[in-house]
Amino acid sequence: MKKLLFVILLLAAALVFAASVDAQVIVIANPGVKATEVTKNDLRDVFTGAATALPGGGSVVPVLLKAGTVHEEFLLVYIGKNDTAYRAGWRSLVFSGQASMPKSLDTDAAVVDFVAHNTGAIGYIGKATPHEGVKVLAVK
Amino acid sequence: MKRLLLGAMALALGASPAMAQSLEDLNIQIHGYATQGFLYTTQNNIFTTSSSSGSPAWSEAVVNLTSQPTPKLRIGVQARYFLLGNFGNTITLDWAAADYKANDKFGVRFGKVKIPSGLLNEIQDIDPSYMWSLLPQSIYPISSRNSMLAEYGGVVYGTFKLGEKLGKLEYRGWGGEVAIGPNDGYFLPFKEEGIVLPNGLNLVDSGAALHWKTPVSGLMLGLSFDATTKSSASLIDTYVVPAGPEQGVTITTPGTLVSTPVRETSLFGRYEKNRVMFAGEYTRIPTSAMLNGLSPYPERIDRRAWYGMASYKVSDKLTAGVYCSQLVDHQAALGPARYSKDWAISGRYDFNQFLYAKAEEHFIDGTVIGYDMDMNLPTAQLPTGLEPNTKLTILKIGVSF
Numbered sequence: 420m421k422k423l424l425f426v427i428l429l430l431a432a433a434l435v436f437a438a439s440v441d442a443q444v445i446v447i448a449n450p451g452v453k454a455t456e457v458t459k460n461d462l463r464d465v466f467t468g469a470a471t472a473l474p475g476g477g478s479v480v481p482v483l484l485k486a487g488t489v490h491e492e493f494l495l496v497y498i499g500k501n502d503t504a505y506r507a508g509w510r511s512l513v514f515s516g517q518a519s520m521p522k523s524l525d526t527d528a529a530v531v532d533f534v535a536h537n538t539g540a541i542g543y544i545g546k547a548t549p550h551e552g553v554k555v556l557a558v559k
Numbered sequence: 560m561k562r563l564l565l566g567a568m569a570l571a572l573g574a575s576p577a578m579a580q581s582l583e584d585l586n587i588q589i590h591g592y593a594t595q596g597f598l599y600t601t602q603n604n605i606f607t608t609s610s611s612s613g614s615p616a617w618s619e620a621v622v623n624l625t626s627q628p629t630p631k632l633r634i635g636v637q638a639r640y641f642l643l644g645n646f647g648n649t650i651t652l653d654w655a656a657a658d659y660k661a662n663d664k665f666g667v668r669f670g671k672v673k674i675p676s677g678l679l680n681e682i683q684d685i686d687p688s689y690m691w692s693l694l695p696q697s698i699y700p701i702s703s704r705n706s707m708l709a710e711y712g713g714v715v716y717g718t719f720k721l722g723e724k725l726g727k728l729e730y731r732g733w734g735g736e737v738a739i740g741p742n743d744g745y746f747l748p749f750k751e752e753g754i755v756l757p758n759g760l761n762l763v764d765s766g767a768a769l770h771w772k773t774p775v776s777g778l779m780l781g782l783s784f785d786a787t788t789k790s791s792a793s794l795i796d797t798y799v800v801p802a803g804p805e806q807g808v809t810i811t812t813p814g815t816l817v818s819t820p821v822r823e824t825s826l827f828g829r830y831e832k833n834r835v836m837f838a839g840e841y842t843r844i845p846t847s848a849m850l851n852g853l854s855p856y857p858e859r860i861d862r863r864a865w866y867g868m869a870s871y872k873v874s875d876k877l878t879a880g881v882y883c884s885q886l887v888d889h890q891a892a893l894g895p896a897r898y899s900k901d902w903a904i905s906g907r908y909d910f911n912q913f914l915y916a917k918a919e920e921h922f923i924d925g926t927v928i929g930y931d932m933d934m935n936l937p938t939a940q941l942p943t944g945l946e947p948n949t950k951l952t953i954l955k956i957g958v959s960f
Contacts, residue, residue, distance in 0.1 A: 469718070472663055510685065510688045510959060514637065516673055518666070520590065
């Protein structure tokens with residue numbers, strides 16, 4: 420019985436942890452971006468080059484993290500791809516002359532700084548990263 | 560026309576720095592990739608290589624430079640070195656274009672631009688962007704792909720939302736001039752008859768495509784239509800007298816190739832969700848050509864081609880897939896030269912963001928695609944020089960940045 424309770428608690432903890440994984444990444448935008456919330460589909464369109472504007476939010480420019488757990492989590496949760504597949508999609512656009520690769524930055528702090536100082540910029544960072552000077556977009 | 564457009568592109572690229580903007584402001588990017596392939600066939604020699612002995616004669620290297628001086632304007636150029644057997648071995652201009660995107664509903668690109676027909680035409684030469692070593696040859700033949708890849712002209716494009724319940728509609732419309740070089744694989748059948756087109760062939764081309772991103776997440780359905788006008792080009796027929804008192808004498812006869820209008824319709828779809836991808840395409844190309852000035856040599860083709868493909872992402876680094884590709888020329892005589900049926904099993908492994916390797920096995924039935932006479936000489940036992948079936952093994956390694 421104790422073992423069963425232990426397993427249930429372990430599963431519950433795992434579920435809580437899994438649920439909290441989504442919350443470890445936040446989407447940030449330049450304060451000039453009108454939108455206050457975005458849908459997953461809108462976010463996917465912007466970050467895959469399919470759209471350059473948010474509904475009611477004007478033009479936006481995505482900025483990426485080069486690597487790391489926050490980057491991988493963002494791609495998995497909001498784009499539905501891993502890094503390899505995601506970059507392959509961008510290479511299709513870049514090498515066929517349809518788009519330029521989004522800017523990739525090394526750290527969360529660099530993303531915050533870029534988003535804060537560039538009109539229309541939209542990016543993602545770890546929740547714990549200080550993010551003064553940018554607005555957080557709720558993802559529906 | 561070509562020189563004018565290229566000159567305008569060069570001017571635009573050169574003029575941008577003169578605007579006293581820093582490189583950072585111009586958002587200049589340089590990207591590239593290189594691939595090396597190895598081909599082995601159990602029977603015939605394919606793609607003008609000596610593949611039945613194993614051939615590494617398949618190399619590509621691409622460099623592109625883009626600048627985005629303003630959020631709505633991009634300017635770029637891409638050059639390519641391509642070698643496949645006796646094809647290529649030269650550096651060509653892939654595209655060089657200025658792109659102005661007013662908003663998501665309307666953009667325009669002009670210069671030398673990729674033709675966005677079918678499901679994969681725009682990316683058919685971009686090896687890092689897909690898992691296959693060789694795209695389905697029934698619709699994307701590698702030996703003559705340059706003839707359909709790009710044109711000197713323009714493309715308009717955009718996306719309209721159809722509402723939450725109907726998804727989105729992407730449109731593309733294009734027009735311009737396609738320049739097929741004298742050494743393009745498109746002319747291989749003529750070349751083998753001793754007929755060359757010293758200046759190649761220029762075709763006026765136009766078309767449109769619609770991609771419907773349906774409300775079913777990951778499902779896209781599309782159609783495209785491409786038309787070329789009637790065109791002609793000068794040709795030279797060279798004939799060496801094989802026997803008799805004038806044996807070895809070379810006779811050259813000038814003439815004209817007249818190509819009738821080509822109207823190509825494609826229907827396609829793709830479903831991509833999580834780890835799986837399914838895609839398919841059907842296209843029909845009916846056309847004919849006449850060689851004037853020589854003995855009558857009308858050529859008619861009515862090619863109907865399709866493929867269906869599926870892939871599965873086994874892990875973050877490994878993807879595996881299979882496709883079936885078929886082409887039948889309804890104007891050709893009965894026999895293996897009338898069709899091609901190709902089953903392919905493929906795998907791709909990405910070592911990291913930059914380096915990948917591919918392996919692919921093809922089971923090919925029919926000889927209408929990919930073979931030339933010079934590398935498959937007729938024998939007494941094999942008058943056509945070609946066995947009806949062959950297996951093709953491809954190994955490829957690529958790097959991109």
